[in-house]
Amino acid sequence: MKKIFKRTSLLLATALIGVTATVQAQKSPQDMDRFIDALMRRMTVEEKIGQLDLPVTGEITTGQAKSSDVAKKIEQGLVGGLFNLKGVAKIRDVQKLAVENSRLGIPLLFGMDVIHGYETIFPIPLGLSCTWDMAAIEQSARIAATEASADGISWTFSPMVDISRDPRWGRVSEGSGEDPFLGGAIARAMVLGYQGKDPDDQLKRNDEIMACVKHFALYGAGEAGRDYNTVDMSRNRMFNEYMYPYEAAVRAGVGSAMASFNEVDGVPATANHWLMTDVLRKQWGFNGFVVTDFTGISEMVEHGIGNLQTVSTRALNAGVDMDMVIEGFVG
Numbered sequence: 001m002k003k004i005f006k007r008t009s010l011l012l013a014t015a016l017i018g019v020t021a022t023v024q025a026q027k028s029p030q031d032m033d034r035f036i037d038a039l040m041r042r043m044t045v046e047e048k049i050g051q052l053d054l055p056v057t058g059e060i061t062t063g064q065a066k067s068s069d070v071a072k073k074i075e076q077g078l079v080g081g082l083f084n085l086k087g088v089a090k091i092r093d094v095q096k097l098a099v100e101n102s103r104l105g106i107p108l109l110f111g112m113d114v115i116h117g118y119e120t121i122f123p124i125p126l127g128l129s130c131t132w133d134m135a136a137i138e139q140s141a142r143i144a145a146t147e148a149s150a151d152g153i154s155w156t157f158s159p160m161v162d163i164s165r166d167p168r169w170g171r172v173s174e175g176s177g178e179d180p181f182l183g184g185a186i187a188r189a190m191v192l193g194y195q196g197k198d199p200d201d202q203l204k205r206n207d208e209i210m211a212c213v214k215h216f217a218l219y220g221a222g223e224a225g226r227d228y229n230t231v232d233m234s235r236n237r238m239f240n241e242y243m244y245p246y247e248a249a250v251r252a253g254v255g256s257a258m259a260s261f262n263e264v265d266g267v268p269a270t271a272n273h274w275l276m277t278d279v280l281r282k283q284w285g286f287n288g289f290v291v292t293d294f295t296g297i298s299e300m301v302e303h304g305i306g307n308l309q310t311v312s313t314r315a316l317n318a319g320v321d322m323d324m325v326i327e328g329f330v331g
Helices: 002-016 029-042 045-050 071-075 088-101 125-129 134-150 180-195 235-242 244-251 273-283 298-303 308-318
Strands: 081-083 109-112 212-216 256-259 289-291
Touching: 002 029, 002 109, 002 289, 002 308, 071 088, 088 109, 125 134, 125 180, 134 180, 180 235, 180 244, 212 244, 212 273, 244 256, 256 273, 273 308, 298 308
Parallel strands: 081 109, 212 256, 256 289
Antiparallel strands: none
């Protein structure tokens, strides 16, 4: 229960900053802590767990928010955010439902795969990496953030910084190639473009959106280039050749990280305490939140490490904060 409390507190802070006028009026981190503590005391266990859920909803049309499949859960306070809902009118309808119709009026986070432009389209990430022009790459993220935020998007699932040295892997085009130094430089540029130039003063303007470094970790190193496959390598190779871009994003202040599907040392990343807590938080000092990849928790059942309840518990204990799509965090 303490873990659910801490995860919910972190996600509430993320959702409330820059969205709720009450919090905007508060001046200090202590005021924010008191505001969230008071809100948490009013929440039921179900509402706290609900803040950890991130369902997908691309089917809502303008004016139809109240009749959508997720509307009832939003009104019950059982949804923390939505992703892949595009259009300012649609997002306004759903946000209004959360703020005005739910018991506690907690706003939703709205995320989308804004990976190489929103309305203005830029070259794919692999193409951008070929420029070696960090200023231009940062500017592409800045333009994307400006356009996406104007539409109500507050969170992007980018940058994808997975190093891949196997051309058979089908997602090479989403990353920045095989060089960790270049990948780290681009990771930093993208985070600053999305969240703001100064890592100590980010996400305070209404045209900045939260970045999400992915896929943590080693997603591009699957055996035989097969997506979702296991990864087996020494720690020496891991840190010398693959981990630096993730760390660079953390050093740049990235607000969130996405767990990868693959296994590391025989344990799925989504349930890997060494990755999510020992490395990400303790070694690198990451203080944002971790979201799974699409159905990442439920897919661990296929790894044979437990039923849905067991793998949900393992993910939470490992350091995962939010469950994308499937409701893995079950009692």
